[in-house]
Amino acid sequence: MRHAERKDSSEVSLVAAEPKRYERAIAQEVSKTPPEYLPALLRLVRVFRETMELKPAGDSFEEGWREADSGDTLPVSQLWEGIDCR
Numbered sequence: 420m421r422h423a424e425r426k427d428s429s430e431v432s433l434v435a436a437e438p439k440r441y442e443r444a445i446a447q448e449v450s451k452t453p454p455e456y457l458p459a460l461l462r463l464v465r466v467f468r469e470t471m472e473l474k475p476a477g478d479s480f481e482e483g484w485r486e487a488d489s490g491d492t493l494p495v496s497q498l499w500e501g502i503d504c505r
Contacts, residue, residue: 452460473479486492 449457449460474482
């Protein structure tokens with residue numbers, strides 16, 4: 420199993436728990452963070468939250484359909500620019 424897929428046993432036990440348990444566990448970890456790292460940790464948490472807030476699938480599909488229908492598209496070759504897939 421790759422490192423990114425591995426879950427700590429304490430994380431697995433929290434999966435089925437109520438949100439307050441997660442909040443307490445996160446707060447406990449934050450309290451152990453040296454003060455000089457708190458601004459970076461806050462930015463990390465905010466970026467994580469913002470990337471997890473997804474639109475409902477139907478809304479996302481409709482937006483993509485409108486973009487495609489109006490010609491707001493990019494050539495596939497441009498989408499792959501800068502991506503090394505070797």
